[in-house]
Amino acid sequence: MAETKSGERPHDPKFPEKFLEFMRSGWGPLDLDAAPLPQAAFTARRREALSAAFPGEVLIIPTGEEKVRSNDTFYPFRAGSDFVWLTGDQDPEGVLVLHPSGGGHEAVLYRRPRKGTESDEFFRSAKYGELWIGRKHSLEETEVRLGLPCKDVEGLGEALQGAERSRTRLLRGFDAALDARFPKEDPSADGLTRDGELAAVLAELRLRKDSWELEQLQDAVDITVRGFEDVARIIPATGSVSERLIEGVFRSRARLEGNGLGYDSIVGAGSHATTLHWTTNDGATKTGELLLMDMGVENHHLYTADITRTIPVDGRFTPLQREVYDIVHASQQAGMDVIKPGTEFQEIHQTCMRVLAEGLKDLGILPGSVDEAMDKDSLIYRRWTLHGFGHMLGLDVHDCAASRAEHYYKGAVQEDYVLTVEPGLYFQANDELVPVELRGVGIRIEDDVRVTADGCENLSDGLPRSSEEVETWLAEQREAGPRLAGE
Numbered sequence: 001m002a003e004t005k006s007g008e009r010p011h012d013p014k015f016p017e018k019f020l021e022f023m024r025s026g027w028g029p030l031d032l033d034a035a036p037l038p039q040a041a042f043t044a045r046r047r048e049a050l051s052a053a054f055p056g057e058v059l060i061i062p063t064g065e066e067k068v069r070s071n072d073t074f075y076p077f078r079a080g081s082d083f084v085w086l087t088g089d090q091d092p093e094g095v096l097v098l099h100p101s102g103g104g105h106e107a108v109l110y111r112r113p114r115k116g117t118e119s120d121e122f123f124r125s126a127k128y129g130e131l132w133i134g135r136k137h138s139l140e141e142t143e144v145r146l147g148l149p150c151k152d153v154e155g156l157g158e159a160l161q162g163a164e165r166s167r168t169r170l171l172r173g174f175d176a177a178l179d180a181r182f183p184k185e186d187p188s189a190d191g192l193t194r195d196g197e198l199a200a201v202l203a204e205l206r207l208r209k210d211s212w213e214l215e216q217l218q219d220a221v222d223i224t225v226r227g228f229e230d231v232a233r234i235i236p237a238t239g240s241v242s243e244r245l246i247e248g249v250f251r252s253r254a255r256l257e258g259n260g261l262g263y264d265s266i267v268g269a270g271s272h273a274t275t276l277h278w279t280t281n282d283g284a285t286k287t288g289e290l291l292l293m294d295m296g297v298e299n300h301h302l303y304t305a306d307i308t309r310t311i312p313v314d315g316r317f318t319p320l321q322r323e324v325y326d327i328v329h330a331s332q333q334a335g336m337d338v339i340k341p342g343t344e345f346q347e348i349h350q351t352c353m354r355v356l357a358e359g360l361k362d363l364g365i366l367p368g369s370v371d372e373a374m375d376k377d378s379l380i381y382r383r384w385t386l387h388g389f390g391h392m393l394g395l396d397v398h399d400c401a402a403s404r405a406e407h408y409y410k411g412a413v414q415e416d417y418v419l420t421v422e423p424g425l426y427f428q429a430n431d432e433l434v435p436v437e438l439r440g441v442g443i444r445i446e447d448d449v450r451v452t453a454d455g456c457e458n459l460s461d462g463l464p465r466s467s468e469e470v471e472t473w474l475a476e477q478r479e480a481g482p483r484l485a486g487e
Contacts, residue, residue: 012124020120027117030130034141039088039301042212044147046205047086051098051105053201058160058168059098059105061202066092072126076260081395082171082202084302088146091136095156100167109146110153114138169198203402206394208416213394214450216303217418218459220258221448223297224305225462227253231293232477235285237314243267243281246293254297262304263397266294271429273310273442276386287314290321292442296397304397306420307460308446311474317467320437324425325467327359328443331423332465335389336449339456341415345408350374352389352423357381359425365434384427384434390420393448413451418459422446 015023050059063083066074079090086107087096093112098105112128114136115121123131130136139150151159160168209217227250234249235241247265254261264279272278273292285291291313296305310325312318317325335352357373360366360381366373373381392399392408399418400408413419424444427434445465449456464473 015124023123024117024120027122030135032135032137032141034137034144036147037088037145039212040145040147042210043086043088045210047098047107048104049205050086050202051107053205054098054169054198055103056100056167058100058163059096059198060160060168060170061086061096061098061198062171063089063092063094063096066127074127078259079302081302081399082199082206085202085206085395087148089142090302093153095153097156097159099159107148108159109142109148109150110156110159111139111142111150113152114141169196171198171202199402200404203400204404204407207392207400207403207407208414209394209418209450210416213303214416214418216299216301217305217394217448217450220262220297220299220303220305221307221459222462223253223257223299224295224307225460226257227295227297228293228307228309228463229477230483231295232311232474233480233482235291235311235313235478237478238287240284240286243269243272243283243285246285246291247281250293250295258297258299259302260298262296262298262306266292266308268292268294268442269313271440271442273444274426274428274440275442276426285313288318289313290441290443292444294444294446302395304393304395305448305460306393306397306422306446307448307463308422308424308444309463309470310443310445311470315474315478316471321441321443322467323363324359324438324441325443325445325470327356327362328423328425328445329466331355331359332421332445332447335421335423336447336456336458339413339421339449339451340454341451342412344412346410348413348421349389352421353381353385356385356423356425360384363438365438383431384425385423386426387422387424390422390446393418393420415451415453417451418448419451420446420448 061083063080066077069075077092083094083096084090087109089109089111091111095110096107097110098107116130122129126132137145139152142150230249230253231246235246246267250265251261265281266278267281268275268278269283269285269291270289272283273290290310292308292310294308296307298304312321331352334355335348338348338351354370354374357366357370361370365384366381372378394400422444424442426442427438427440429440431439447458447460447465449458464470
């Protein structure tokens with residue numbers, strides 16, 4: 001059974017008063033670093049941009065709260081992406097409110113205050129008590145860290161009294177108190193807007209990464225590269241190793257140097273590589289087969305990498321494996337080559353897909369011509385490509401997803417957008433329209449790129465991409481031998 005609002009659990013013991021009095025005394029101060037966060041200046045500018053988009057309106061952006069995993073245990077909390085982008089705060093139960101003020105807004109962060117040793121919560125609450133979870137920042141300390149006024153979240157209701165519902169926008173959150181105040185039923189009933197323009201504008205503001213965000217993405221990518229190296233060093237050329245061991249080795253690097261995984265790792269040995277979202281990871285590598293690994297680290301500031309590599313388990317591609325791999329690599333390079341400010345998202349997609357379709361024709365698989373297969377009324381080539389060329393990347397692995405189509409899928413990329421380029425070919429094990437020797441072969445190559453002033457920069461070029469380079473890299477990692485994640 002979950003805890004009550006105070007954090008106490010029904011089965012907690014009823015302590016005698018003598019014990020309670022004893023626990024309330026004898027505690028000295030415990031200091032915690034409260035220096036300003038380096039991103040505070042950036043979050044302030046982001047709030048200003050959001051303010052300018054909604055003059056005179058109350059904007060409410062909650063981060064959410066911990067969710068029960070089972071009984072009285074919780075999933076690890078991960079702050080809401082829009083909320084952390086605007087505040088830098090990663091604690092649960094916070095609500096950012098932009099109150100109209102003058103010609104702009106006054107931003108206030110409403111959050112749970114630290115109660116410390118002055119409250120019995122200190123030793124009685126397994127959810128909130130500092131004796132259980134460690135020292136937390138006070139409201140005053142949080143103000144210094146974030147450069148943002150902070151108030152007790154219990155005063156949020158009073159602070160919002162008198163706000164016109166027709167001039168109040170609430171971003172979807174998971175805060176029970178907010179959901180009670182602003183029901184999910186038809187928002188038009190009381191004039192309140194949920195999940196509409198506010199979500200879209202926030203997503204579109206997040207499309208262009210500032211310099212601090214670019215540093216965080218490069219950090220996440222660099223850690224991910226080291227994770228791939230860790231994994232390559234424990235995969236034997238002969239014999240077998242489980243997909244879950246590979247998953248676990250990568251997770252060790254992610255947990256050591258970052259916040260954790262940006263998403264569930266996909267580790268597909270053999271025919272598992274043809275399942276796009278293979279996260280069961282209960283198979284094993286086999287000599288002569290390929291291994292597809294789609295993995296990314298989320299760094300300490302919650303920015304994630306997203307990289308995929310497909311390697312030959314025994315160290316060398318077979319002629320047919322190499323032919324397919326080189327088609328995918330050529331597709332990815334063609335897509336990268338057209339990326340520059342102003343390039344339509346769909347142009348990148350069509351460029352990558354045409355190379356794949358031409359490759360399928362060369363393999364003798366594609367019925368009819370490439371043009372016929374690419375026709376919008378056909379698209380039969382997609383039987384073996386399945387997905388688009390890529391997506392935006394940032395605080396979310398599929399970043400800025402709430403953007404309006406004209407700013408994303410039907411729009412153009414701009415300088416300092418960060419996106420993945422990840423074409424693939426997948427031949428299912430039971431696909432009778434392809435030769436037997438291709439069935440169960442899945443290959444994807446994925447990199448994270450930044451749009452520059454005149455092209456693009458591959459942030460993940462620390463990992464090789466061509467078939468020859470992959471073979472050389474794999475041999476080098478194996479020669480270096482296994483290492484501890486801290487090395």
